[in-house]
Amino acid sequence: MHSSAQIGVTGLGVMGRNLARNFARHGYAVAVHNRTESRTRALMDEYGGEGTFVAAAGPEEFVASLERPRRLMIMVNAGPATDAVIDEFAPLLEPGDIMIDGGNAHFADTRRREAALRARGIHFVGTGVSGGEEGALNGPSIMVGGSTEAYAAVGPILEAVAARVDGDPCCTHVGADGAGHFVKMAHNGIEYADMQLIAEAYDLLRHAGGYTPAEIADIFRTWNQGRLDSYLIEITAEVLAHTDADTGRPFLDIVADAAGQKGTGRWTVQTALDLGSPVTAIAQATFARVASAQPALRTAYRGLSGGIVPELSRSEAERFATQVEYALYASKIIAYDQGWKMIQDGAAEYGWTIDLAAIAAIWRGGCIIRAAFLDRIRAAYTAQPDLVSLLDEKEFLEEITDAQVPWREIVAGAARRGIPAPAFSAALAYYDTLRAARLPAALVQGQRDYFGAHTYQRTDRPGTFHTHWSEPGRPETPA
Numbered sequence: 001m002h003s004s005a006q007i008g009v010t011g012l013g014v015m016g017r018n019l020a021r022n023f024a025r026h027g028y029a030v031a032v033h034n035r036t037e038s039r040t041r042a043l044m045d046e047y048g049g050e051g052t053f054v055a056a057a058g059p060e061e062f063v064a065s066l067e068r069p070r071r072l073m074i075m076v077n078a079g080p081a082t083d084a085v086i087d088e089f090a091p092l093l094e095p096g097d098i099m100i101d102g103g104n105a106h107f108a109d110t111r112r113r114e115a116a117l118r119a120r121g122i123h124f125v126g127t128g129v130s131g132g133e134e135g136a137l138n139g140p141s142i143m144v145g146g147s148t149e150a151y152a153a154v155g156p157i158l159e160a161v162a163a164r165v166d167g168d169p170c171c172t173h174v175g176a177d178g179a180g181h182f183v184k185m186a187h188n189g190i191e192y193a194d195m196q197l198i199a200e201a202y203d204l205l206r207h208a209g210g211y212t213p214a215e216i217a218d219i220f221r222t223w224n225q226g227r228l229d230s231y232l233i234e235i236t237a238e239v240l241a242h243t244d245a246d247t248g249r250p251f252l253d254i255v256a257d258a259a260g261q262k263g264t265g266r267w268t269v270q271t272a273l274d275l276g277s278p279v280t281a282i283a284q285a286t287f288a289r290v291a292s293a294q295p296a297l298r299t300a301y302r303g304l305s306g307g308i309v310p311e312l313s314r315s316e317a318e319r320f321a322t323q324v325e326y327a328l329y330a331s332k333i334i335a336y337d338q339g340w341k342m343i344q345d346g347a348a349e350y351g352w353t354i355d356l357a358a359i360a361a362i363w364r365g366g367c368i369i370r371a372a373f374l375d376r377i378r379a380a381y382t383a384q385p386d387l388v389s390l391l392d393e394k395e396f397l398e399e400i401t402d403a404q405v406p407w408r409e410i411v412a413g414a415a416r417r418g419i420p421a422p423a424f425s426a427a428l429a430y431y432d433t434l435r436a437a438r439l440p441a442a443l444v445q446g447q448r449d450y451f452g453a454h455t456y457q458r459t460d461r462p463g464t465f466h467t468h469w470s471e472p473g474r475p476e477t478p479a
């Protein structure tokens, strides 16, 4: 067979099929392969005319059709399926060839796979692809991990098919081994927080503000003209405005209120704990989904006493809606700040040099959290690459300062009314925790030393100490 394909895609499910078409539409000759051959034939039958495809029936034929160094993209389910595909293809490859894993792999798996394949001379490029089905076809946001050498070989092709904002591709070399999948995981964690914050805003507008879903859709459309301008706000308005064809009721009222989570949100929270990254808004968003999917617990709690919901006049409701916008925006700044901090912590732990401005830049388009807001985060990290927090930047600080009264009113008002606002509350508590001069962590240290001799440090002199709590006079000794 003539080795003519510049890139190959194996795994022609929702994502793989669309990515293969995206490569072909950009003029690349694409080899296509799928475990179940009927999918390959279906792709050729339906879309074969869109560009140059080389359909391969089996792995050997697929590998033989690729020009050297071979660029082979795996788009199968993360986990054992990815390992199975790697095990199948690795023996067919030669040193210098490049395997790109575009699935949602856990970054620790990517680190393991990269090390194992590197030992065999094969480049492994763990790559986060965001944007779902539509993004894969028309331009996703692409977060590439792996060696600089591998990026030189695959970067130009991936950049060509990525989304573009202001002419710049939403694709970057994030860092070595698992860095691309780590950043994709953090993206999904931030996405969970953003979605939950928007959902809480809706809930407050509906159950405290007294607005209908259609009215809330209009409020979101207005917000989408301002600083909250984003894909998620845009689609939220669409979902809210949708009427169920069968019942004539708002679509939202016929959807079961138990949210799913596929794993990346969970991984973000698990990893954050391992790293000591306080991603509280992301964690609350993940737990809110988990709690919603607990039918027995919800039955046990349903109808228990809660708060009082005063009826609002139209002008009070309008003022309330304005306050919700402030609370949503301030909480969003905090959630994103937490996500960036976690990326910094991951980079420090795993030895990655990550350009934080570049991450914001590639999330401006293609991905689910794309938003005007990300351009400001990009600008903030461009001006100060070692920014510890977004609140160190003048404009974000001014906005958080301006939001103080409405943000607190909304969180307190939600509690008074008995309307759950876990992500809003977590974001505000995070802000208050970090700005405090003294934290009750001092008391926790005292408790830990009392029952477990865990020792403590003092504010007035260096060293580590233990108090002998059970002895008379409770003497303190250096530990």
Ligand code: NBP
Residues within 6 Å of the ligand: 010, 011, 012, 013, 014, 015, 016, 034, 035, 036, 039, 075, 076, 077, 078, 080, 081, 082, 084, 085, 102, 103, 104, 105, 129, 130, 131, 132, 133
């Ligand atoms: P699909 O479920 O649509 O397709 C799965 C593909 O994996 C099929 O081609 C299937 O082959 C193949 N596969 C499986 Br499953 N086990 C295999 C094995 N042991 N050996 C060989 N092939 C195997 O998934 P998708 O939605 O396209 O997702 C693919 C990857 O992209 C996942 O890691 C996902 O997390 C990630 N991702 C998805 C989205 C999204 O919005 N859907 C977004 C971003 C990332 P078969 O046809 O023979 O069963």
